[in-house]
Amino acid sequence: MISWRKHYRQTLIAIGLLLSTSASIYGQDGDPKNGEKLFKANCTACHALDKQVVGPPLKGVVERVKTEGGVDTAWLHKWIKNNKELRASGDKYANEIFEKYNKTEMQLFPNLSDKDIDDILAFTTNPPAPEEPKKDAGTATATDAAQAAPANNTTTSVVIISLLAIAALLVWILIKLRQLVKLGQSEDLAGLNATRVKSFSEIYAKYHYVGKGLIAILALLATYGIWNWIMWIGVYKGYKPEQPIYFSHKIHAGEQKIDCQLCHSSAKYGKVSEIPSMNVCMNCHRTISEYGANDYMEPGKDKAFYDGEIKKIYAATGWDPEKQQYTGKTQPVEWTRIHNMPDFVYFNHSQHVVAGEQAIINSFNKKNPNNKIDVVCKACHGKIDTMNVVQMANDFTMGWCIECHRTTEVDMNNGYNKEYFKNLHDKLKKQYPKDGGKITVDAIGGLECGKCHY
Ligand code: HEC
Ligand code: HEC
Ligand code: HEC
Ligand code: HEC
Ligand code: HEC
Ligand code: HEC
Numbered sequence: 001m002i003s004w005r006k007h008y009r010q011t012l013i014a015i016g017l018l019l020s021t022s023a024s025i026y027g028q029d030g031d032p033k034n035g036e037k038l039f040k041a042n043c044t045a046c047h048a049l050d051k052q053v054v055g056p057p058l059k060g061v062v063e064r065v066k067t068e069g070g071v072d073t074a075w076l077h078k079w080i081k082n083n084k085e086l087r088a089s090g091d092k093y094a095n096e097i098f099e100k101y102n103k104t105e106m107q108l109f110p111n112l113s114d115k116d117i118d119d120i121l122a123f124t125t126n127p128p129a130p131e132e133p134k135k136d137a138g139t140a141t142a143t144d145a146a147q148a149a150p151a152n153n154t155t156t157s158v159v160i161i162s163l164l165a166i167a168a169l170l171v172w173i174l175i176k177l178r179q180l181v182k183l184g185q186s187e188d189l190a191g192l193n194a195t196r197v198k199s200f201s202e203i204y205a206k207y208h209y210v211g212k213g214l215i216a217i218l219a220l221l222a223t224y225g226i227w228n229w230i231m232w233i234g235v236y237k238g239y240k241p242e243q244p245i246y247f248s249h250k251i252h253a254g255e256q257k258i259d260c261q262l263c264h265s266s267a268k269y270g271k272v273s274e275i276p277s278m279n280v281c282m283n284c285h286r287t288i289s290e291y292g293a294n295d296y297m298e299p300g301k302d303k304a305f306y307d308g309e310i311k312k313i314y315a316a317t318g319w320d321p322e323k324q325q326y327t328g329k330t331q332p333v334e335w336t337r338i339h340n341m342p343d344f345v346y347f348n349h350s351q352h353v354v355a356g357e358q359a360i361i362n363s364f365n366k367k368n369p370n371n372k373i374d375v376v377c378k379a380c381h382g383k384i385d386t387m388n389v390v391q392m393a394n395d396f397t398m399g400w401c402i403e404c405h406r407t408t409e410v411d412m413n414n415g416y417n418k419e420y421f422k423n424l425h426d427k428l429k430k431q432y433p434k435d436g437g438k439i440t441v442d443a444i445g446g447l448e449c450g451k452c453h454y
Helices: 002-007 032-042 061-069 073-088 092-100 114-125 137-185 187-234 249-255 278-285 303-317 349-355 357-367 377-381 398-407 415-420 422-431
Strands: none
Touching: 032 114, 061 073, 061 092, 061 114, 073 092, 073 114, 137 187, 278 303, 349 357, 357 377, 357 398
16 A cells, blocks of 8 residues: 555645845945845735834834934844844843834844845835736646646556456456356256255356346445545545635745744644644734735635635634724634644654754755755645645655655754764664665664554
């Protein structure tokens, strides 16, 4: 069962994330056009120019921090790159605004260069006139289709195998029947139980068409049963249920570049990686009550649709957007769980997201040079940030776990493993001299039944 599932490796469309540096042909003061791009890609999840979103409005922020905090552009660079570090250093103004915004964490941007930040600041100082909105109709459907495709192949081959099996079974039954009939006609038996056998062979001679008809019906029923069973297996990969709120990962994690772990924060610390509570949504949606970025609408959906979905957050949390207060009337949102291992399986996110992070990313990128990932989650969950509706990207079977453990080289030098495997390490290196001493997950127990089963 596992061997055919193992074969299909998804081929998702690679989407380039090329929003980093462009050649620095611009002057010291920054290029507002490039700044706008960077701002849209990195900041609009929490900031707008003119109104407060999660963080303060950023129009004219260079001037404002000068007057309000007495700090300069160098401070802004530090803040934007790593506000946490700046706060930890005891910086007064940094801690002040953190308090003022209810200790809401701003994302860190260590990857933005000084030039990028100058560009963004130039944009906030001098925003150009707004451009015409554009829709991305084509890409959305193309991606969906590409993701749906691989599942069908295997289903077809499974059906063919099952049909062959049924055909073989039918032939076998017919041969058996013929043997029975022959037995009935043979001398030995005739004496023993002549009447019964005789009557049977008579019945067979008379009614064998009916008999064959019955067998055909049985075969059809069996096919139907097997078909259902196949469909049930198919529930793994590609499973894509409708959710009570049309929450789009493409919009949040893709277009708005919100970090997976801002919402699935427990992935790092624990066994499960829970669905965020409605309060997490409210951190942003208390102020984002409308869908404004027309750029990213899916074909067939309009602003009213998205606005309606955002209102469901208010209904769930009992937030009255008019009065800007909670009414106390809440109603839980019942998300349909998509990934769900059987109870006897032990899977731990932090083992993979923290200890295994680099190992998994490196190994995945080596195996898929044309479809590289930047975030560890995508190795197992696929390119979630391109999905409007979450879909299971792998089959999540035992064979799938093991295949990765066999082929992923453990990073023995990361803090966790260095500590844990201090003594084992050298011994393992001797044991696995093939491939120049590469140590894959199976070597540290990744194939032991007890590691994955209670
Ligand atoms: C996850 C939400 C989030 C993202 C994304 C984000 N910020 Fe912030 N930002 C905040 C919050 C919240 C504050 C208010 C201070 C606090 O609570 O830490 C803030 C404060 C600031 C401030 C200080 C403003 C002042 O008035 O003192 C600047 C400057 C800033 N952000 C720039 C940026 C830039 C530039 C980007 C994009 C590269 C960005 N932020 C992305 C949430 C965010
Ligand atoms: C703004 C919050 C938010 C962000 C950011 C976010 N998610 Fe989610 N995620 C959700 C919500 C809400 C659900 C449940 C609804 C659904 O399935 O779409 C969910 C569901 C999921 C599921 C399916 C869970 C199940 O039921 O089995 C996976 C897997 C997932 N997210 C992975 C990711 C990854 C990977 C990223 C980053 C690329 C990410 N998420 C970013 C909010 C978020
Ligand atoms: C870090 C900020 C942030 C968080 C947290 C967040 N959102 Fe959003 N959400 C946004 C932004 C930004 C938009 C797009 C607004 C726009 O383009 O005008 C958006 C759009 C939406 C939309 C309309 C588009 C769509 O995806 O269908 C819905 C519905 C929505 N959010 C639901 C949720 C839910 C449910 C949660 C909690 C699980 C959540 N959001 C958490 C920032 C956030
Ligand atoms: C090594 C593969 C792997 C990686 C890497 C991974 N996941 Fe998962 N994820 C799984 C499996 C397996 C399940 C099903 C777990 C279960 O049912 O107990 C799952 C389930 C989930 C769920 C559903 C809730 C739950 O915990 O059962 C969410 C949400 C999720 N993952 C998000 C993430 C995010 C976010 C990341 C990155 C920070 C991530 N995953 C990284 C394999 C992975
Ligand atoms: C994408 C590759 C990948 C997949 C898929 C994967 N794992 Fe792992 N797993 C790893 C890596 C890498 C490690 C080693 C982490 C480390 O460095 O400690 C690991 C470690 C483990 C460990 C700890 C082993 C030990 O001896 O400490 C367990 C248990 C485990 N995985 C269970 C699972 C289960 C259950 C599944 C399937 C539901 C699964 N894994 C799927 C890559 C993967
Ligand atoms: C790397 C993790 C991992 C290891 C090691 C592992 N299993 Fe599993 N096993 C799983 C997962 C995940 C499932 C659930 C598969 C599913 O739901 O399709 C599973 C399912 C099973 C099942 C149920 C039948 C099935 O295929 O669904 C049996 C029986 C089983 N495992 C036995 C074993 C035995 C015996 C060993 C040791 C030789 C072992 N497993 C080692 C992850 C593992």
